[in-house]
Amino acid sequence: MNSLLDIQHLKKQFASHLAVDDISFSLGKGSIFGLLGPNGAGKTTLIRMITGIFYPDAGNILFNGKAYNPEKDPSNIGYMPEERGLYKKMKVGEQILYLAQLKGLSKKEAFDKSRYWFEKLEMTEWWHKKVEDLSKGMSQKLQFVATIMHEPDLIILDEPFSGLDPLNAEIIKQEIFELAKKGASIIFSTHRMEQVEEICDHIVLINQGKKILDGSVSEIKQQFKKNTFLIEALPDNALFPSEQFQVLNQKSNRWEIRCQPDMKTNDLLQYFMNQGKQIHAFRELLPSLNEIFIQLVDKQKEKSN
Amino acid sequence: MNKIRIIFIREYTTRVRNKTFLLSTFLFPLIFILFFVGSAYLSANSISKSKVAIKDETGLYVNKLKSKETVEIEYPENVSLSNYRSIGYDALLIIYGNENKADSVRLFSEKQTGLAVDEAINSQLTRIDEDRILQQKGVSTVMLDSIRKATEGSPINYRSYKQSGTELKEDNKSLSYGIAFGSGLLIYITLFVYGAAVMRGVMEEKMNRIAEVIVSSVKPFQLMMGKITGIAAVGLTQLLLWILLITILSTGASFFLGAENLAEPGVMSGGINAMNQQNELAMKMLSIKANMMQANWALIIGCFLFYFLGGYLFYASLFAAIGSVVNEDPQEAQSLMLPVTMPIIFAFIIMTSAIENPTGPMAVWGSMIPFTSPIVMMARIPSGIPETVAYWEIGLSMLLLIGGFLFTTWMSGRIYRTGILMYGKKPSWKTMMKWVVGGR
Numbered sequence: 001m002n003s004l005l006d007i008q009h010l011k012k013q014f015a016s017h018l019a020v021d022d023i024s025f026s027l028g029k030g031s032i033f034g035l036l037g038p039n040g041a042g043k044t045t046l047i048r049m050i051t052g053i054f055y056p057d058a059g060n061i062l063f064n065g066k067a068y069n070p071e072k073d074p075s076n077i078g079y080m081p082e083e084r085g086l087y088k089k090m091k092v093g094e095q096i097l098y099l100a101q102l103k104g105l106s107k108k109e110a111f112d113k114s115r116y117w118f119e120k121l122e123m124t125e126w127w128h129k130k131v132e133d134l135s136k137g138m139s140q141k142l143q144f145v146a147t148i149m150h151e152p153d154l155i156i157l158d159e160p161f162s163g164l165d166p167l168n169a170e171i172i173k174q175e176i177f178e179l180a181k182k183g184a185s186i187i188f189s190t191h192r193m194e195q196v197e198e199i200c201d202h203i204v205l206i207n208q209g210k211k212i213l214d215g216s217v218s219e220i221k222q223q224f225k226k227n228t229f230l231i232e233a234l235p236d237n238a239l240f241p242s243e244q245f246q247v248l249n250q251k252s253n254r255w256e257i258r259c260q261p262d263m264k265t266n267d268l269l270q271y272f273m274n275q276g277k278q279i280h281a282f283r284e285l286l287p288s289l290n291e292i293f294i295q296l297v298d299k300q301k302e303k304s305n
Numbered sequence: 306m307n308k309i310r311i312i313f314i315r316e317y318t319t320r321v322r323n324k325t326f327l328l329s330t331f332l333f334p335l336i337f338i339l340f341f342v343g344s345a346y347l348s349a350n351s352i353s354k355s356k357v358a359i360k361d362e363t364g365l366y367v368n369k370l371k372s373k374e375t376v377e378i379e380y381p382e383n384v385s386l387s388n389y390r391s392i393g394y395d396a397l398l399i400i401y402g403n404e405n406k407a408d409s410v411r412l413f414s415e416k417q418t419g420l421a422v423d424e425a426i427n428s429q430l431t432r433i434d435e436d437r438i439l440q441q442k443g444v445s446t447v448m449l450d451s452i453r454k455a456t457e458g459s460p461i462n463y464r465s466y467k468q469s470g471t472e473l474k475e476d477n478k479s480l481s482y483g484i485a486f487g488s489g490l491l492i493y494i495t496l497f498v499y500g501a502a503v504m505r506g507v508m509e510e511k512m513n514r515i516a517e518v519i520v521s522s523v524k525p526f527q528l529m530m531g532k533i534t535g536i537a538a539v540g541l542t543q544l545l546l547w548i549l550l551i552t553i554l555s556t557g558a559s560f561f562l563g564a565e566n567l568a569e570p571g572v573m574s575g576g577i578n579a580m581n582q583q584n585e586l587a588m589k590m591l592s593i594k595a596n597m598m599q600a601n602w603a604l605i606i607g608c609f610l611f612y613f614l615g616g617y618l619f620y621a622s623l624f625a626a627i628g629s630v631v632n633e634d635p636q637e638a639q640s641l642m643l644p645v646t647m648p649i650i651f652a653f654i655i656m657t658s659a660i661e662n663p664t665g666p667m668a669v670w671g672s673m674i675p676f677t678s679p680i681v682m683m684a685r686i687p688s689g690i691p692e693t694v695a696y697w698e699i700g701l702s703m704l705l706l707i708g709g710f711l712f713t714t715w716m717s718g719r720i721y722r723t724g725i726l727m728y729g730k731k732p733s734w735k736t737m738m739k740w741v742v743g744g745r
Binding site: 015048052053070074075077079080081083084085086087088089090094098099101102103104143 | 308311312315319509510513514515516517518519520521522523524726736
């Protein structure tokens, strides 16, 4: 897979602190990439360097294999910041045409494309409304259209679902998948881990300006798994303890069990059967990204203290 | 460049369609003309006489005070403070003193009498005193009368002329005062109005967080320049419309008044008074128009537009820089604006003295320094180029202003591009200077 964006040893120093400290990663074409990190980790600074708002103090950004060109490349990027911004007094149609023209579309192209998207997302009757008359969810949708309308190769979405009802969130999610299928790469910045697990195929976790995790979602989960299993069995009387595993939690007929690394899952099941239990379900418990996130951030906090 | 154009167009169209803009653009000339016609009308009709009763305790002034255009003077008997109104007088003048000398003179009235009344009475009192003293010193009444006649009948014909080369032009001081004050004031007001518009625009973009969306497609400097030039075009549009509308309306008004006046030449005796007043009004308008024609309007309007634009560009970027560093709190904007508004107010103060004395050192320096030159130079120009303001002075002042706005734009651009994305604490002046001097 060709990479669209290569970030190499990026650094950005602000007056008092190092906002981004030697971060590298690359982003494949058509991939959906989760950029995670606690508040103040340096995500926004990193994104602003990618969108050409800030210049990095050191390091390189390669866009399509070439050094980032602040003149041309921004028109190939769509950026939706976390704090939404639209001119309140402007009409929806004029606003979308204006933003599209700033991205380099001609007035005609802007008009045609906005028509297409407005119809697709059922926003046509908003065209003559003022932005201040839109609900939060509506202006969110509008902002999403403004971000992707010029069909950029790179789309950066900062918390794209905040403020959306489940129905509209689903619509936007499907659009994101579709855009990725068509070849756009998407950077998805959020705190909502369940969304990341659902949408992203690759994540980078940064904290205090440093990259602390990088990989595909399934790899990372494998990497952080702790041999924990869930077993449902009857009868639900207590289990005779064993040295090979530890019962983390038992709720009626559900056991959460952590095995020693050398124990095989079949042996675990065998042990249950030998105790005279009828097994109804069995599966491995992988850590959620949320747990990994908290674990790593806490660990780093301890280190720095 | 193309992106600045797109931003420019948005700024211009959204602002020009704004109701406040349309209202102020079309109402101002109307109010101006109404004021103008109204004041001409009033000055033609305001010869309302005040009836003044005189109570002379000294006896020195009896029957010597005469009625004038603005006052009707009578010497009724037994008039007093308590009854002058009931016997039909507007005011009572009491001259206190003895038969040798008046100690004090007091004018009592219910409604305020005009300055013209005071002037008419005061000058006569002085004259009567002079006459009496001259007579006491031995000047005969005959001689006195002949002296008075000689000076009253043919007052000294006093006029001032402006000399340019071999040509002599009548110097119309009140006209150039008027133009100087008017254009200086207009620039002063527009600097504030449009400067504040730039600042509010920038603040809006920052507060709405739209700045971040936009600077990911255009450079902050382009965004700032698009906004500044867009609002400049709005200002120019408004000024040009004002000039146009005022010219049309004033031509229309004077034509209307003049025509109406000519249309009724045969008004019967009862209407004569009214006709005279009409005539007088038309004459007044005509004389004002004739007066106005003496000014070199092409030059003045040209310079005005230059200094309006130059001054605006000089200050607008500073206002943009302020807007970019302010956060939610409008209080912050107030304190940051002070260093920018102070020179403008200062310029206005210099202007008032520059009108009186257009070649004084304050005026000359003030018209050179770009902080004050847009206002001060406009106060000097109407008194004459090149007689009062030499060509080199104008040239230098314009060059300095252009250099000045290039500098402020450069400096503000550097503050703006950092400030527009900074949230949280308001930066100190020191931090802002670092943004200016610091690297990329």
